[in-house]
Amino acid sequence: MAERTKKKAASKKAESEKAAPKKAVKKTVAKKASKTTAPAKKTAKKAANKSAKKTEQNVSGYGSGGVDVVMSVDQVAKEAASIAAAAPTIKELENLLPGDVYLSINDLCAGYGKMEILHDFSLRIGQGQSLCLIGPNGAGKSTVLHSIFGFTNIFSGSIMVNGKDVTSLTPSQKLSEAGIAYILQDKSVFPQMTVEENLLMGGFLKDKPAEAKAAAEMVFDKYSRLADRRNKPAGVLSGGERRLLEISRALVMQPQVLLVDEPSIGLEPRFIDMVFEILEDLQRKDGKTIIMVEQNAKKGLAFADIGYVLVSGETAIADAGDRLLENPDVGRLFLGG
Amino acid sequence: MSDPIINVENVSKSYGGVHANVDITMQVERGSITGIIGPNGCGKTTLFNSIVGYHPIDQGSIQFDGQEISKLRVGDIARLGMLRTFQQTRIYSKMDCVDNMQISVSHRPDSKSSIFASRKGEIRDRAEHLLEFVGLYSKRNLISGDLSFGQQKLLELAMALMNEPKALLLDEPTAGINPTLINGLIDRLRRANEELGITLCVIEHNMRVIMNLASHIYCLSNGHMLADGKPAELQNDQRVIDAYLGGH
Amino acid sequence: MIKSNDVMAYGALGVLGILGPILFPDYTLSIAYLWMMVLMACTWDTLGGQMGYNSLGNITFFGVGMYVSAIVQISFFYDGGVGEYTSAMGSIKPEFTDSEYFLGLFWGILAASVAGLVLSVLFSSFMFGLRGPYFAIGSLGLAIAAAELTITIDYVGGASGISMPLFPGDIEFRSTFFYMLCFGAAVIAHFLLRWLYSTQFGLAINAIRDDEDKAEAMGIPTLVYKRIGWGIAAFFMGGIGAIAGNMAGFIDKEVAYPVPTFGIFMVAMVLLGGKGTLWGPVLGAIIFHVIKETTWTYLLNLQWVALGLILIVNIVYFQQGIMGWLQAKFPERFGIVVDPSTTQVGSRQGGDGQ
Numbered sequence: 028m029a030e031r032t033k034k035k036a037a038s039k040k041a042e043s044e045k046a047a048p049k050k051a052v053k054k055t056v057a058k059k060a061s062k063t064t065a066p067a068k069k070t071a072k073k074a075a076n077k078s079a080k081k082t083e084q085n086v087s088g089y090g091s092g093g094v095d096v097v098m099s100v101d102q103v104a105k106e107a108a109s110i111a112a113a114a115p116t117i118k119e120l121e122n123l124l125p126g127d128v129y130l131s132i133n134d135l136c137a138g139y140g141k142m143e144i145l146h147d148f149s150l151r152i153g154q155g156q157s158l159c160l161i162g163p164n165g166a167g168k169s170t171v172l173h174s175i176f177g178f179t180n181i182f183s184g185s186i187m188v189n190g191k192d193v194t195s196l197t198p199s200q201k202l203s204e205a206g207i208a209y210i211l212q213d214k215s216v217f218p219q220m221t222v223e224e225n226l227l228m229g230g231f232l233k234d235k236p237a238e239a240k241a242a243a244e245m246v247f248d249k250y251s252r253l254a255d256r257r258n259k260p261a262g263v264l265s266g267g268e269r270r271l272l273e274i275s276r277a278l279v280m281q282p283q284v285l286l287v288d289e290p291s292i293g294l295e296p297r298f299i300d301m302v303f304e305i306l307e308d309l310q311r312k313d314g315k316t317i318i319m320v321e322q323n324a325k326k327g328l329a330f331a332d333i334g335y336v337l338v339s340g341e342t343a344i345a346d347a348g349d350r351l352l353e354n355p356d357v358g359r360l361f362l363g364g
Numbered sequence: 365m366s367d368p369i370i371n372v373e374n375v376s377k378s379y380g381g382v383h384a385n386v387d388i389t390m391q392v393e394r395g396s397i398t399g400i401i402g403p404n405g406c407g408k409t410t411l412f413n414s415i416v417g418y419h420p421i422d423q424g425s426i427q428f429d430g431q432e433i434s435k436l437r438v439g440d441i442a443r444l445g446m447l448r449t450f451q452q453t454r455i456y457s458k459m460d461c462v463d464n465m466q467i468s469v470s471h472r473p474d475s476k477s478s479i480f481a482s483r484k485g486e487i488r489d490r491a492e493h494l495l496e497f498v499g500l501y502s503k504r505n506l507i508s509g510d511l512s513f514g515q516q517k518l519l520e521l522a523m524a525l526m527n528e529p530k531a532l533l534l535d536e537p538t539a540g541i542n543p544t545l546i547n548g549l550i551d552r553l554r555r556a557n558e559e560l561g562i563t564l565c566v567i568e569h570n571m572r573v574i575m576n577l578a579s580h581i582y583c584l585s586n587g588h589m590l591a592d593g594k595p596a597e598l599q600n601d602q603r604v605i606d607a608y609l610g611g612h
Numbered sequence: 613m614i615k616s617n618d619v620m621a622y623g624a625l626g627v628l629g630i631l632g633p634i635l636f637p638d639y640t641l642s643i644a645y646l647w648m649m650v651l652m653a654c655t656w657d658t659l660g661g662q663m664g665y666n667s668l669g670n671i672t673f674f675g676v677g678m679y680v681s682a683i684v685q686i687s688f689f690y691d692g693g694v695g696e697y698t699s700a701m702g703s704i705k706p707e708f709t710d711s712e713y714f715l716g717l718f719w720g721i722l723a724a725s726v727a728g729l730v731l732s733v734l735f736s737s738f739m740f741g742l743r744g745p746y747f748a749i750g751s752l753g754l755a756i757a758a759a760e761l762t763i764t765i766d767y768v769g770g771a772s773g774i775s776m777p778l779f780p781g782d783i784e785f786r787s788t789f790f791y792m793l794c795f796g797a798a799v800i801a802h803f804l805l806r807w808l809y810s811t812q813f814g815l816a817i818n819a820i821r822d823d824e825d826k827a828e829a830m831g832i833p834t835l836v837y838k839r840i841g842w843g844i845a846a847f848f849m850g851g852i853g854a855i856a857g858n859m860a861g862f863i864d865k866e867v868a869y870p871v872p873t874f875g876i877f878m879v880a881m882v883l884l885g886g887k888g889t890l891w892g893p894v895l896g897a898i899i900f901h902v903i904k905e906t907t908w909t910y911l912l913n914l915q916w917v918a919l920g921l922i923l924i925v926n927i928v929y930f931q932q933g934i935m936g937w938l939q940a941k942f943p944e945r946f947g948i949v950v951d952p953s954t955t956q957v958g959s960r961q962g963g964d965g966q
Binding site: 266 | 402403404405451499500501502510511512513514515536539540541542543544545546547548550551569570571572573576577608609610
């Protein structure tokens with residue numbers, strides 16, 4: 028409660044500071060961007076516990092702040108390209124992990140049809156970690172998730188999960204054998220089926236329907252909100268409940284890895300925090316590995332252990348989530364100031 | 365309210381047993397930027413649809429620029445100068461960006477372009493200029509269906525500006541857009557409003573956007589008008605916090 | 613804007629068009645029908661490929677035009693009138709002078725074209741409330757209704773049909789003359805449509821195809837464009853119907869309203885060549901016609917099996933048609949710009965595609 032009033036006071040101050048409506052200033056000087064300007068905060072190879080230190084940067088809803096940092100798309104691309112020129116090496120990517128690599132993407136070139144969106148893309152994440160992909164629109168963030176799950180044309184490169192090469196598995200194999208589940212971007216419930224039926228559909232690949240039913244019951248035990256509405260058609264659920272259903276439907280197959288595409292898109296502020304709490308619970312308590320794309324970048328980076336900034340199909344910067352939040356270049360180019 | 369360009373009076377709309385809009389009254393001041401917020405399913409998009417003539421209303425009256433429009437359909441209202449953008453971005457996906465822009469030219473009776481006008485010339489120049497305005501100039505010859513989601517949203521906005529409407533209703537224009545680009549969008553919306561004199565009415569969930577953009581905000585909940593006022597007032601309104609903003 | 617691709621294509625077609633009947637006089641009428649198919653395909657594509665309204669009833673205007681032309685040609689110079697002529701069932705053979713014949717033919721074709729146009733405007737008032745498959749079936753219904761209605765009208769010969777006035781001249785001249793009419797009509801239609809697609813009109817009908825609701829919401833008066841598009845197609849279909857009737861020499865319901873053959877062929881040709889492209893219908897018509905003629909020579913009745921197979925293979929495996937396939941494989945040659953930063957080159961491009 029005290030935090031809320033403190034935050035309100037802070038945003039009110041920020042509001043009054045910007046009281047005189049300034050005309051947006053276009054930054055025309057291309058600053059020579061450096062990769063990280065990490066402040067004096069010491070950041071060891073920690074397993075990113077949500078300590079009291081992290082709650083200082085707690086972002087609620089879509090975050091607050093001003094809108095005065097205006098840069099053209101091309102300008103962002105130019106500055107980001109100069110950052111990307113000093114792209115992170117594999118060693119640096121692995122340094123962000125507390126232990127072994129669980130899921131890795133190696134020099135992936137992938138895209139749709141003849142279009143190649145990702146160029147030599149690499150990724151490392153450890154078991155039970157969370158990673159957030161941010162970056163300009165069209166950079167290829169959703170393409171990364173699509174590629175892991177098997178929705179794209181993979182021209183070269185590989186994807187390994189727990190030592191196994193899963194690059195060429197079909198999406199259903201990814202779900203049933205490799206333990207990877209994909210949660211789509213918005214509005215993917217079956218609106219005319221009930222909540223329970225939606226969950227059962229999540230278990231479609233199980234060998235026996237009884238197994239799916241048992242798994243659905245486990246989901247209902249975990250989330251009483253859904254249990255209360257088990258017989259209602261999914262289309263009448265509110266936005267937050269729908270997102271909850273989409274996430275828990277993916278849990279029916281008991282995956283190890285969750286690919287979440289824009290968890291907070293189109294959600295009203297009070298449900299955004301709820302969805303991230305659910306994801307955090309899944310990561311901490313159930314040990315799921317979470318890779319997400321999130322345009323609400325501040326919230327995504329505040330949540331995730333690791334953040335990758337993608338620009339034009341390549342990783343420009345990779346660092347711990349909260350370090351990226353504090354990086355002024357990242358803030359200016361990708362977080363809106 | 366001195367000069368409302370859009371006047372909504374006691375509008376109600378139900379369908380399928382759901383009372384989507386109940387007795388809604390609101391005004392959009394000419395030349396202003398007005399915001400509409402509220403939980404999902406509270407009736408925001410239904411209200412937009414009612415205003416632009418997507419469906420008939422059950423009760424009430426809607427006036428645009430002094431003219432009663434509640435019985436008119438989408439095309440007629442668009443030709444009177446009121447456009448809307450869609451929540452799920454809609455563009456002409458098989459045509460390239462410049463063509464998308466060119467066909468978005470105003471089709472009002474007083475506009476200068478004719479059916480058989482050539483595709484080169486003044487219209488094309490204006491189209492390219494507006495594409496530059498939204499930052500899509502380098503993509504102007506690409507097929508619009510190949511653009512990324514955020515780029516398509518920018519194109520949709522540029523198309524609306526090309527039409528030179530008097531009023532523009534925007535349905536969640538920043539959903540799924542990168543934060544820095546959001547700043548750019550807001551900047552352009554502000555400039556369209558100030559320089560081109562287009563009245564804006566915006567549905568938004570992103571409070572950072574709406575607080576920095578709108579001068580007056582209406583909050584809907586459960587089909588009813590819950591509260592309205594200046595941004596700072598609404599942010600501290602307990603009803604709005606309970607129904608919508610949340611916060612812990 | 614004529615590009616080098618186009619110059620080559622027009623050159624080749626021009627050679628075919630002008631030299632064809634000279635080099636292969638036996639095939640003159642066959643090539644004439646080729647141009648007729650080209651015209652049918654191009655005009656069908658205006659509504660079907662460019663605007664997204666698949667009409668199965670364009671043949672209606674063909675048939676109506678044929679009959680209107682017959683009425684005009686006969687009534688102009690035969691004092692007894694059409695009714696008397698048709699009820700005589702072929703026993704009356706009017707003698708027209710050369711100039712009377714050609715004048716009558718001219719007015720006949722003109723009247724036929726206008727009749728097609730007027731009819732399409734009438735249809736537009738209720739047909740364009742239908743979308744997608746409903747429009748297709750509805751237009752098919754129009755064609756069938758027109759055919760059935762015609763045979764009930766004794767004035768135009770009912771089920772017995774009408775004998776067209778005899779062409780004054782020998783067979784070679786006749787073939788060449790009608791060949792030139794068909795070729796000329798196809799050329800005019802093609803260039804008119806080419807110009808049309810280069811204007812705002814072309815953009816408007818494409819917008820209706822891509823997202824009609826969006827077009828309406830942006831203030832485009834879609835009904836106006838639909839009317840004009842169908843009107844142009846109907847105008848040319850009426851005209852070519854008149855020409856076809858005179859070529860056949862005798863018209864009846866089967867000749868005027870060949871729904872299951874030409875009515876469907878025009879769709880098949882466009883699908884084969886590539887819907888919604890300038891050259892697709894032309895290419896599709898030529899290939900289809902050549903296949904049709906050769907299978908007839910070598911397969912006789914199995915021709916229909918062959919044509920049916922082509923249709924099925926086209927729809928199942930090759931929906932984008934030849935032009936669509938070419939445009940996907942070689943986009944730059946057709947002026948389609950592909951984002952350079954996403955092309956399959958493999959190596960790091962760095963920066964946005966500028």
